Amino acid sequence: xxxxxxxxxxxxxxxxxxxxxxxxxxxxxxxxxxxxxxxxxxxxxxxxxxxxxxxxxxxxxxxxxxxxxxxxxxxxxxxxxxxxxxxxxxxxxxxxxxxxxxxxxxxxxxxxxxxxxxxxxxxxxxxxxxxxxxxxxxxxxxxxxxxxxxx
Numbered sequence: 713x714x715x716x717x718x719x720x721x722x723x724x725x726x727x728x729x730x731x732x733x734x735x736x737x738x739x740x741x742x743x744x745x746x747x748x749x750x751x752x753x754x755x756x757x758x759x760x761x762x763x764x765x766x767x768x769x770x771x772x773x774x775x776x777x778x779x780x781x782x783x784x785x786x787x788x789x790x791x792x793x794x795x796x797x798x799x800x801x802x803x804x805x806x807x808x809x810x811x812x813x814x815x816x817x818x819x820x821x822x823x824x825x826x827x828x829x830x831x832x833x834x835x836x837x838x839x840x841x842x843x844x845x846x847x848x849x850x851x852x853x854x855x856x857x858x859x860x861x862x863x
Contacts, residue, residue: 713738713798713819715759717752717826719833728841734778736785738812743800744783751779753843756827760850762787763820764857766796787814820858827851 718733725731732752736743755778762774766787773788782803790797790813798814800807831851834844 713814714822715819715826716742717756717830719830721749722752722830722833722839724839730839730841730843738798738800743785743807744778744781744802748778748783749780752830753841753847754779756823756830757843757846757850759823760827760847760854763816763823764850764854766816767820767854767857767861787816817858817861820854824851824855824858 714737716733716735716737721733723731729751730753731749733747734750734752734755735746735748742748759776762776765771766774766789772791773786775784775786777784784801786799786801788797788799789795796814796816798812827847828851831844831848834840
């Protein structure tokens with residue numbers, strides 16, 4: 713599964729809120745939609761914190777939400793074979809009929825790559841706010857944690 717953030721779509725509203733296209737691609741399917749527009753910094757902050765919690769064994773499962781709409785996905789540990797499973801949901805209804813295997817490290821790496829590209833875009837365009845500062849901190853924390861793992 714890959715995270716996709718389109719930095720060319722980033723827009724800053726008069727109130728300072730930043731939105732842009734953000735979605736997931738899993739086995740050729742885009743979730744929630746290829747052109748989904750949402751609050752990218754807020755979402756990425758939630759997700760990077762959630763990924764760090766999963767990797768550090770602080771939790772066996774985590775919900776990853778979008779701000780707009782009722783879409784989310786849930787990642788949980790499969791204790792039978794020590795792998796990770798993912799469920800895509802619209803509200804509380806599962807979109808996929810069964811739990812699908814997830815390469816969590818690949819998704820973490822994709823999330824770090826997209827976050828880094830977004831942070832570079834902000835720096836290049838001199839865009840700053842508290843959510844961006846938090847994104848930089850969460851990016852750095854997850855990157856440091858991943859560097860310590862042996863895989």
